[in-house]
Amino acid sequence: MIEEIVTVNLLVGNMNMNDSSWKNTERLDLNSLELKKMQFKMLKKQLTRVYDESPYYKEKFDLAGVNPHEFSSLEQYKDYPMFDKYEERESQALSLKEQGHPLGMHLTCNIRDVNRMSASSGTTGTPSFQGHTANDRKIIERNFTRMAKMTGLRAGDKVLMAGVMSMWVAGLPTVDALLSYGANVIPIGGLVGSAKVIEMIQLTRPEVIICTPSFARQLLKKSKTELNIDLSQFCVRKLVVYGEPGGSVPEIVKELSEGFGGAEIFDMSGGTGCLNPIFAQCSEHDGMHFIAPDSAYIELYDRNAGKVIPFEDGAVGEFVYTDFDRECGPLIRFMDGDKMRVNMKPCKCGLAGMRFEILGRVDDMLLIKGVNVFPSAVRDLVMSFQGEVTGNVRIVKGSDSPVIEPPMIVKVECVGEPDSKALAELKQRLETIIQRQLRFKANIVLFYEGELPMEYGATGKIKLLETSS
Amino acid sequence: MIEEIVTVNLLVGNMNMNDSSWKNTERLDLNSLELKKMQFKMLKKQLTRVYDESPYYKEKFDLAGVNPHEFSSLEQYKDYPMFDKYEERESQALSLKEQGHPLGMHLTCNIRDVNRMSASSGTTGTPSFQGHTANDRKIIERNFTRMAKMTGLRAGDKVLMAGVMSMWVAGLPTVDALLSYGANVIPIGGLVGSAKVIEMIQLTRPEVIICTPSFARQLLKKSKTELNIDLSQFCVRKLVVYGEPGGSVPEIVKELSEGFGGAEIFDMSGGTGCLNPIFAQCSEHDGMHFIAPDSAYIELYDRNAGKVIPFEDGAVGEFVYTDFDRECGPLIRFMDGDKMRVNMKPCKCGLAGMRFEILGRVDDMLLIKGVNVFPSAVRDLVMSFQGEVTGNVRIVKGSDSPVIEPPMIVKVECVGEPDSKALAELKQRLETIIQRQLRFKANIVLFYEGELPMEYGATGKIKLLETSS
Numbered sequence: 001m002i003e004e005i006v007t008v009n010l011l012v013g014n015m016n017m018n019d020s021s022w023k024n025t026e027r028l029d030l031n032s033l034e035l036k037k038m039q040f041k042m043l044k045k046q047l048t049r050v051y052d053e054s055p056y057y058k059e060k061f062d063l064a065g066v067n068p069h070e071f072s073s074l075e076q077y078k079d080y081p082m083f084d085k086y087e088e089r090e091s092q093a094l095s096l097k098e099q100g101h102p103l104g105m106h107l108t109c110n111i112r113d114v115n116r117m118s119a120s121s122g123t124t125g126t127p128s129f130q131g132h133t134a135n136d137r138k139i140i141e142r143n144f145t146r147m148a149k150m151t152g153l154r155a156g157d158k159v160l161m162a163g164v165m166s167m168w169v170a171g172l173p174t175v176d177a178l179l180s181y182g183a184n185v186i187p188i189g190g191l192v193g194s195a196k197v198i199e200m201i202q203l204t205r206p207e208v209i210i211c212t213p214s215f216a217r218q219l220l221k222k223s224k225t226e227l228n229i230d231l232s233q234f235c236v237r238k239l240v241v242y243g244e245p246g247g248s249v250p251e252i253v254k255e256l257s258e259g260f261g262g263a264e265i266f267d268m269s270g271g272t273g274c275l276n277p278i279f280a281q282c283s284e285h286d287g288m289h290f291i292a293p294d295s296a297y298i299e300l301y302d303r304n305a306g307k308v309i310p311f312e313d314g315a316v317g318e319f320v321y322t323d324f325d326r327e328c329g330p331l332i333r334f335m336d337g338d339k340m341r342v343n344m345k346p347c348k349c350g351l352a353g354m355r356f357e358i359l360g361r362v363d364d365m366l367l368i369k370g371v372n373v374f375p376s377a378v379r380d381l382v383m384s385f386q387g388e389v390t391g392n393v394r395i396v397k398g399s400d401s402p403v404i405e406p407p408m409i410v411k412v413e414c415v416g417e418p419d420s421k422a423l424a425e426l427k428q429r430l431e432t433i434i435q436r437q438l439r440f441k442a443n444i445v446l447f448y449e450g451e452l453p454m455e456y457g458a459t460g461k462i463k464l465l466e467t468s469s
Numbered sequence: 470m471i472e473e474i475v476t477v478n479l480l481v482g483n484m485n486m487n488d489s490s491w492k493n494t495e496r497l498d499l500n501s502l503e504l505k506k507m508q509f510k511m512l513k514k515q516l517t518r519v520y521d522e523s524p525y526y527k528e529k530f531d532l533a534g535v536n537p538h539e540f541s542s543l544e545q546y547k548d549y550p551m552f553d554k555y556e557e558r559e560s561q562a563l564s565l566k567e568q569g570h571p572l573g574m575h576l577t578c579n580i581r582d583v584n585r586m587s588a589s590s591g592t593t594g595t596p597s598f599q600g601h602t603a604n605d606r607k608i609i610e611r612n613f614t615r616m617a618k619m620t621g622l623r624a625g626d627k628v629l630m631a632g633v634m635s636m637w638v639a640g641l642p643t644v645d646a647l648l649s650y651g652a653n654v655i656p657i658g659g660l661v662g663s664a665k666v667i668e669m670i671q672l673t674r675p676e677v678i679i680c681t682p683s684f685a686r687q688l689l690k691k692s693k694t695e696l697n698i699d700l701s702q703f704c705v706r707k708l709v710v711y712g713e714p715g716g717s718v719p720e721i722v723k724e725l726s727e728g729f730g731g732a733e734i735f736d737m738s739g740g741t742g743c744l745n746p747i748f749a750q751c752s753e754h755d756g757m758h759f760i761a762p763d764s765a766y767i768e769l770y771d772r773n774a775g776k777v778i779p780f781e782d783g784a785v786g787e788f789v790y791t792d793f794d795r796e797c798g799p800l801i802r803f804m805d806g807d808k809m810r811v812n813m814k815p816c817k818c819g820l821a822g823m824r825f826e827i828l829g830r831v832d833d834m835l836l837i838k839g840v841n842v843f844p845s846a847v848r849d850l851v852m853s854f855q856g857e858v859t860g861n862v863r864i865v866k867g868s869d870s871p872v873i874e875p876p877m878i879v880k881v882e883c884v885g886e887p888d889s890k891a892l893a894e895l896k897q898r899l900e901t902i903i904q905r906q907l908r909f910k911a912n913i914v915l916f917y918e919g920e921l922p923m924e925y926g927a928t929g930k931i932k933l934l935e936t937s938s
Contacts, residue, residue: 096672096674100674101627101673101674102672102673111625111653112624112625112653113625114625114653115648115651115652115653115654116648116653116654116655116656117627117653117654117655117673119669119672126672127672129672129673131653134651137648155581156579156580156581156582156583158570158586165634165635165656165658166634166656166657166658166661167655167656167657167669172641172644172656175641176645176648179584179585179606179645182584182603183584184580184581184583184584184585184586184600185584185585185586186585186586186636187585187634187635187636187641188635188636189634189635189658189660191658191660191661192635192660200588200636203565203571203588203595203596203598204570204571204586204598205565205569205570205571235569
């Protein structure tokens with residue numbers, strides 16, 4: 001899409017998207033001229049602002065030989081420098097040392113105008129921080145309202161928030177947006193543990209639950225196997241899940257819906273550093289819609305080829321995010337590390353625009369016989385044996401390197417305790433399907449039910465990889 | 470104060486207290502006529518509202534033979550029925566069963582107008598729930614602003630909230646009010662543990678920390694003895710503490726201030742069921758001021774005599790709270806169970822009104838030789854041996870009964886590892902002072918430093934009592 005030149009001289013229409021007009025096709029279709037005009041205008045405004053006000057960005061842009069004051073078409077954006085989590089971490093370590101705050105040298109507002117600091121969990125090192133001004137909070141509320149309406153969440157609905165709370169960017173900011181939306185918010189957070197959350201479900205009877213899909217699965221498992229409580233009887237209407245691919249994996253969606261008595265499962269997502277949520281499922285449940293083209297500029301990037309590729313149906317690449325409207329430390333061309341397949345076909349819900357499915361983490365990607373394999377692809381294949389396997393799967397890596405020598409050792413938990421003949425036969429079928437579909441040899445190691453406990457990271461996401469020591 | 474009759478016919482002045490006019494003496498002095506007029510008006514409005522709109526309160530008032538429509542003087546309020554936590558629990562269990570929500574039969578707004586549910590920790594049974602409407606949230610923000618200005622908290626200050634978060638009523642509602650006040654909020658919560666909070670202090674450099682005093686002490690201890698980090702170097706300007714008496718105990722205040730490099734310690738508090746905070750220290754640190762006479766009607770009640778007593782300097786009683794302006798489930802004449810001594814002397818800061826010190830929990834009160842003893846009184850005596858004792862103190866009860874047969878067994882942790890002669894001598898001095906001041910015999914059991922770990926409840930409060938089994 002960025003190949004077409006949109007110049008400053010084009011008339012820019014009314015771009016106020018605060019009401020439902022954001023759903024208009026010309027404002028949502030990434031390839032519409034009206035949207036390109038708006039995005040060009042917002043991009044130029046943001047680039048100019050950060051260049052003029054942030055010595056960090058000025059230096060970075062100067063080094064790359066770009067000047068936002070001369071930015072005259074979206075096509076030029078490919079020359080702007082990228083940003084990634086390593087650079088973010090360095091920038092934040094330096095600002096802590098030099099300026100006494102962890103928001104990075106790329107902070108582009110006065111530190112005293114920051115209204116909230118959120119952090120990543122820091123599971124893989126020092127947490128990275130994000131700030132929000134009061135205005136940033138308002139934009140989050142606006143985007144949240146779009147997501148809420150798409151999922152049929154109504155003011156007054158009892159909504160139990162059981163995602164990781166507090167610092168985590170999908171935690172307290174979500175509660176804040178829920179309060180502003182007028183939900184009846186039950187803020188509990190996942191840190192209190194699944195038993196306490198189950199108690200709160202019994203005591204408060206939420207109509208909607210927000211959490212990671214693996215935490216939702218954990219709630220079902222714990223209530224059934226340890227507490228003898230049937231969560232299907234509590235009239236939960238919807239589960240809004242985020243943070244990992246489960247909410248778009250049919251087997252997991254089915255399991256969650258049945259476990260919660262027919263609840264409708266909605267997947268939502270954010271782009272790192274943008275004012276979340278920016279992706280949400282509609283009631284067609286056919287991929288996540290991009291709902292905030294006035295908040296985030298997204299490019300599809302092919303890391304191997306080193307270039308931006310067009311948004312065409314079926315195209316695969318990493319999303320690269322730029323904040324249009326964030327005041328506090330916007331990330332400019334941030335490489336998030338998720339590998340996506342985009343869906344540009346019309347959705348039955350009538351909304352134009354881009355949808356996508358997450359293929360996996362670039363970071364987690366494994367190399368086996370020179371071929372890239374996402375751990376999630378292995379898990380999805382195992383999950384197709386629903387009924388025979390519990391869904392607890394773990395790939396064993398020999399080291400921190402992404403390179404795996406075949407056979408890939410995959411631990412899989414069975415339902416119940418099959419006899420040795422059934423075990424041997426299941427192992428054979430699993431190894432065959434992996435060989436056939438993914439083209440490498442796996443060594444499946446089977447466990448009886450309960451013998452391969454799910455492991456969670458600090459954010460409540462299930463761990464798919466383990467490193468043997 | 471309620472002996473004076475204030476009638477409906479009195480002219481009611483301008484009672485808008487949204488700005489700093491709440492500090493005016495005639496609006497803050499519990500014995501001023503203007504305040505009585507205002508409180509009478511607000512009380513009548515609330516009583517009439519709950520009587521007309523809540524079948525629960527109508528039945529309760531009818532049974533007691535009172536009718537708010539005939540309420541014509543504050544003096545009549547003594548005839549209104551009381552409310553306590555047992556009744557609250559019953560009401561909430563019933564509403565869960567009959568109406569599918571845990572806010573109690575005494576809910577006085579539409580359930581769909583509730584914007585947030587908070588809960589107590591549930592350490593001593595089923596959690597009790599409190600709801601806030603959007604308007605209730607605004608009143609909390611107003612009262613929080615008064616507290617914040619009294620403690621010198623400024624918009625833009627980095628404030629790390631390390632109290633128990635989420636459901637707990639002093640948790641997320643405080644974060645919400647901080648956001649609205651315009652602080653740079655670092656929402657972390659105490660549930661993540663002291664090591665993580667210390668890491669966040671290092672990474673974010675808060676100017677203000679909010680938590681329980683015992684959690685603040687735990688941070689100092691952990692950083693010093695396990696992590697070798699000096700928290701005095703991080704320029705924390707203020708600690709705002711709540712939830713237990715520590716913030717008004719000179720030895721604890723001194724320890725916290727020194728540990729955090731000269732930080733100023735402010736105590737704050739709320740009245741159960743009211744729109745918190747309603748009590749805050751000024752910079753004179755001479756008791757907590759009552760800062761919201763437009764939110765809460767407070768009576769001083771003598772449980773033994775079964776009657777309300779006047780607000781006179783030095784008077785001791787329980788506070789009984791009535792919400793003036795809460796829409797969602799206001800508690801009418803709620804007996805909170807804290808025993809208070811009121812201070813009606815003028816404060817050097819110039820503010821009129823009532824201050825108080827907490828003597829202890831009525832629930833925790835022990836009976837020894839027929840005399841009431843607060844565990845905190847024992848701890849305060851032990852704390853006067855600062856330098857020799859660490860402050861970890863535990864009273865051992867033989868059963869759930871409040872009755873203790875002398876000698877009372879008191880576990881006390883020493884600083885370092887004194888030799889046997891020093892131990893015997895310290896034990897002797899502690900037993901003597903308890904005998905002299907509290908008039909009963911104690912058996913002091915001394916521990917070396919590190920051998921009597923502090924124990925915390927779910928809210929981050931230190932446990933002062935243990936039951937031997």
